[in-house]
Amino acid sequence: MPAVDWAALFGHFLLLSLLSIGGAITVVPDMHRVLVSQMGLLTGAQFNASVAIAQASPGPNVLFVAVMGYQAAGLLGAGATLTAIMLPSTTLALAAARWAHAHRDRRAVQAFKAGMAPIVLALMLATGWILSAETPGWRHLVLTVAAALLIWRTRVHVLVLVAAGAVAGVLGWV
Amino acid sequence: MSAESPELARPASPKELFFAFTWLALQGFGGVLAVAQRVLCEDRRWLSREQFLEILAVGQVLPGPNVCNVALMVGDRFFGWRGAFAALAGMMTVPLVIVLILTAVYAHFALHPVVASALKGMGAVAAGLIAGTAFRLASALRFSPMGLPVCAAFGALAFAGVALLRWPLVWVLLGLGALSCAYTWRRLRAAAAARAG
Numbered sequence: 001m002p003a004v005d006w007a008a009l010f011g012h013f014l015l016l017s018l019l020s021i022g023g024a025i026t027v028v029p030d031m032h033r034v035l036v037s038q039m040g041l042l043t044g045a046q047f048n049a050s051v052a053i054a055q056a057s058p059g060p061n062v063l064f065v066a067v068m069g070y071q072a073a074g075l076l077g078a079g080a081t082l083t084a085i086m087l088p089s090t091t092l093a094l095a096a097a098r099w100a101h102a103h104r105d106r107r108a109v110q111a112f113k114a115g116m117a118p119i120v121l122a123l124m125l126a127t128g129w130i131l132s133a134e135t136p137g138w139r140h141l142v143l144t145v146a147a148a149l150l151i152w153r154t155r156v157h158v159l160v161l162v163a164a165g166a167v168a169g170v171l172g173w174v
Numbered sequence: 175m176s177a178e179s180p181e182l183a184r185p186a187s188p189k190e191l192f193f194a195f196t197w198l199a200l201q202g203f204g205g206v207l208a209v210a211q212r213v214l215c216e217d218r219r220w221l222s223r224e225q226f227l228e229i230l231a232v233g234q235v236l237p238g239p240n241v242c243n244v245a246l247m248v249g250d251r252f253f254g255w256r257g258a259f260a261a262l263a264g265m266m267t268v269p270l271v272i273v274l275i276l277t278a279v280y281a282h283f284a285l286h287p288v289v290a291s292a293l294k295g296m297g298a299v300a301a302g303l304i305a306g307t308a309f310r311l312a313s314a315l316r317f318s319p320m321g322l323p324v325c326a327a328f329g330a331l332a333f334a335g336v337a338l339l340r341w342p343l344v345w346v347l348l349g350l351g352a353l354s355c356a357y358t359w360r361r362l363r364a365a366a367a368a369r370a371g
Contacts, residue, residue: 017237017238018237019237020237020238020239021234021235021236021237021343021344021347022234022240022343022344022347023238023239023240024238024239026343049280050277053273053276053277053280054273055204055297056203056276056293056296057203057269057272057273057276058199058200058201058202058203058269058272059199059200059202059206059265059266059268059269059270059272059273060199060202060206060239060241060242060265060266060269061205061206061239062239062242063266063269063270063273066270066273066274067273067274067277070274070277071277075274078270078274082266082270086238086239086242088237088238089236089237089238089239089242089243090238090242090243090246090262092236092237092238093232093233093236093238093242093243093246093247094246094247094250094255094258096232096236097229097232097246097247097250097251098250100232101251107359107362107363107366108359110319110358110362111355111356111358111359111362112231112355112358113227113228113231113232114318114319114320114358114362115320115351115354115355115356115357115358115359116231116234116235116351116354116355117227117228117231117314117315117318117325118315118318118320118325118326118328118329118332118354119231119234119328119329119332119346119347119350119351119354120227120230120231120234121227121308121311121312121315121329122308122328122329122330122331122332122333122336123234123332123336123343123346124207124304124305124307124308124311125304125305125308125329125333125337126332126333126336126337127205127301127304127305128301128302128303128304128305128306128308129301129305129333129337130336130337131204131297131300131301131304132298132301132302132305134297135294135297135298140294140298141298143295143298143299143302144298144299144301144302144305145302146302147298147299147300147301147302147303147306148302148303148305148306148309149302149306150302150306151208151212151302151303151306151307151310152306152307152309152310155216158201158202158208158209158212158303159201161299161302161303162201162203162296162299162300164295164299165295165296165297165298165299165300166292166293166295166296167292167295168295168298169291169292169293169294169295169296169298170288170291170292170295172291173295174291174294174295174298
């Protein structure tokens with residue numbers, strides 16, 4: 001890949017980092033536009049596979065960005081896209097957290113934290129809803145609801161639930 | 175809100191943060207947030223549920239992956255930028271190696287029907303984990319200055335907007351979020367005035 005393309009890729013992901021309110025998954029449509037349509041670095045199938053692989057793998061979902069970079073330009077590509085998507089947002093997050101902590105007694109900071117709490121919880125619920133709506137079917141729903149009840153009401157280990165889900169899938173129950 | 179409950183613990187070193195975040199990231203299939211809440215609040219007791227929600231609120235509104243923002247802020251709270259870096263590196267390093275290995279062997283495993291059906295079951299569980307964690311954290315709302323009915327109303331609106339009507343997240347955060355914060359601000363001011371008067 002020519003140096004100009006490296007710079008364009010790196011620069012674009014730096015920009016997307018600052019736009020990714022709600023996580024890197026929210027800027028996926030624009031990544032598709034640049035990587036697949038505009039630069040032709042990935043095929044559409046490779047692009048979709050990148051998201052799927054990262055979701056099947058443990059760890060933060062943002063790692064799909066490294067998978068895209070890897071498929072486009074090997075390890076160097078993975079390093080470039082992941083660094084670019086993380087650097088601006090982490091710097092900003094750290095600065096904002098310090099500011100909020102230093103001014104934690106201000107009414108505006110307290111109003112922000114308390115006011116956002118119900119919205120943040122609703123967004124988590126919405127994430128569960130959207131993820132579960134992707135695969136319709138009542139058995140799938142039963143598994144989802146059972147996992148939700150168990151994590152809410154009991155102290156059963158997360159890995160036990162994930163493993164149970166895998167077993168249920170292999171046995172053809174979902 | 176800044177009062178720390180006495181039974182909370184704290185990590186001994188940035189190294190402990192690194193390994194704690196590595197371990198919690200490795201348990202997170204289809205999202206780390208549910209595991210992060212479990213490990214940080216219930217297992218390690220480094221944060222109360224209220225503190226976790228506050229950190230999450232800041233992490234949600236800012237750009238960037240939410241769980242990475244949470245890792246940074248938790249690390250920073252205990253050991254400054256060294257802690258922030260240790261927590262984030264812990265969350266990313268080993269999972270990055272795993273996901274790249276998976277990518278390299280993707281063609282061999284992705285089409286395998288056993289793997290595909292296992293992933294389907296794990297996906298159903300992941301959806302349940304994130305929803306169940308929201309219910310678990312909701313217990314923290316009983317301390318909210320907004321009062322529970324108003325909390326529930328804003329939560330229901332935000333859920334309907336994002337999950338059912340599929341509004342862009344930015345508008346929900348900026349629009350409903352601003353309304354909710356403004357309402358809370360007025361409540362806090364009224365409470366302060368009542369105390370003073």
